[in-house]
Amino acid sequence: MMDATRYRAPQASDLSMVDLDELVAIFHRASGITHLVASPVPELLIALSGRWLTLDGIEQEFELVDGNRAGLASIMDELVAAGLIERRA
């Protein structure tokens, strides 16, 4: 069964990203929360910026490091819990 769950990231203008050696620090303006993330999270946020995509769509959109669907879903869950990504069933 096709999973219709969609995900969206904030508009680019809502995020301030700074590279810090091995990590990227992200300030999310709407929440005032600072996130420290590593690849592929910054890339995911940019790809989903202001648009709704399913997991299929995300995988098609750009190549993930290991094409691992379960891994991607789990990253998305964490980002939803952190408020960085919005989810719609």
Add this chain to the structure above:
Amino acid sequence: MTPALTLTRLLADATAASSLDPDAWTGVLGVARAEQLIGTLAMRLDGLVLPRRVAEVLEDAKATALEGRRQALWEAEMARRALSGVIEPLILLKGTAFAAAGLDAGQGRSIGDLDVLVPRAKLAQVEAALLAHGWVWVKPDPYDDAYYRQWMHELPPLVHPERDRMIDVHHTILPLTARRTPDANQLIANAVPLGSGFATLGHPDMVVHAAVHLFGDGDLSGGLRNLWDIDRLLREFGDEEECFWTELGNCAAEHGAADVVARAVRLADALFRTPVPAGWAGARPTDRMFLRRLLARNGWGQETRPATRLAFYIRSHLLRMPPGMLARHLWIKWRKSAGGKERLQQAPR
């Protein structure tokens, strides 16, 4: 004039700022901070030429209020996301509502927990959705839990550990044990959508709620800020809406809160010179006691007038519960504290 009274004069009329010397400023800022009105004061005096030190302190207060506002609105957004599909739109209450609706009452206001109103019939679903999205109970105590569910107007408090913010889920705006019980369905039916998935109470309802909260939901500590909210709401709605005062009167009567709302209006007039129509003006002898209680703060930020405060503390419990229940409740609480039970620390509202 006491620093507390000076603060009310200053909030009502910013031009009074030019007459204050450094000692007076120190006292006013001390009261403002203790009464959680310093952000409000900063916004009221914004743009005025002030002594440098005062300007710096107020600048800090303004920055704090803005960050607090951001966090409060974000908390509302996370609750909205968790409850989408269960509750739409999400009705916001108190400070978060003022901020989300862009009301004057939200300007510079310090906002504590998130307060929302949901239908009683949906409480179980709301509770389940919040728990599923990371909220946890603040205190798992069987007696207090039953007391809350059966008698109080809200679920026992929930907190989101990651963001460290509490949410209070109300299903009406007064405890069911109180002698006055507003009609919750009417409140929800009259809610005003804001777009973006949120709503606030109808404007007369909002004022009634603020008045009820000011008098019926505590011993008036923090009351000065609540009264300021009421002054701002009355001015804004009174200005913009033709029949507002008539609707306010009707609404207050329907909710059985006519006395309380009338008193709130008189006190706002007394302290902040709210423009009120003829039928609402005037003063009652008991108003003086309320004013004494509201201004029971000195320039060092300490609470003063202990006898008045004690009288109000007792009164608030009498209002909340029938005397028999109160005795039982206090007895059980005393037993527990004698056994060394940890006290819950309440965040400021």
Add this chain to the structure above:
Amino acid sequence: MKHVFGVQVGPVTFRIGSAWRKPITQLQALYRDYPKDGGVPDFTVRLAPLRPWRRWIRPAVAIGGDFVIPDAAPLPLDQGLLAAEMGMNLQMALGQRRFLLLHAAAVERDGCAIVLTGESGAGKSTLAALLQGRGWRLMADEFVLLDPMTGLIHPFPRPVSLKNDSIDVVARALPHSEWGPLISDTPKGTIRHLVPQAHAVAGAKSPARPRLLLFPRFCAAPDQRVVGAGEAFVRLTQASTNYVVLGERGFLALTRLVSDVTRVAIDYPDADTAAAMIEGLW
């Protein structure tokens, strides 16, 4: 409040009110060379009895002020000076908004600063105090103030709170120093406040550009390693009480700080070794 004391430390002014005379007298002695202040204060500290009779009967000082921790245990009156210092720390920790606050020490030379950060008990206060004897100006021992607009560190040279063995170590190394009273039987043992050197107090209005971010650790075998910017950022957010409330200003200030400085963790067995390692890194 019967007894009042106003003082300026770096860019911050405090008003301290007390129901008892003694803590104020002790503050006046400890802060003898600091600029006094009677204007509108940045922060207010209140030393008051929890109940009226506790003013005289087993007198205990409850720490109050603009910002408080509810239900904090009061201190006995003979630790009143400690209560005042804790009260000032509390105002800074909970109320500071103009500067990003780092729980750290800082020393300065030639207009540039070292920020020493790490867990409590890592010895950074003691190390900072001792570096005074080696050509460094003490800027802070407890709270480092970072200006989000300029990226400069502003001095906040309060008397250094030293505990137990550190008191003797520092007294021997800096024999001409001035001290507050010896305070015994505190939850952390014996405490004594060291007055910073004259040029530290006099230089309390002179900021410095941060050049080195040091993570010192008191340890038997000396060692040093470079710390990544990401790790440093995380550790500093944990060391800051007001990072979150500063919002984007705080984010930009801290990302800029960790990007601009040299970041090193050192393990040191004694102050001499630490000082030598620091000279090597400077």
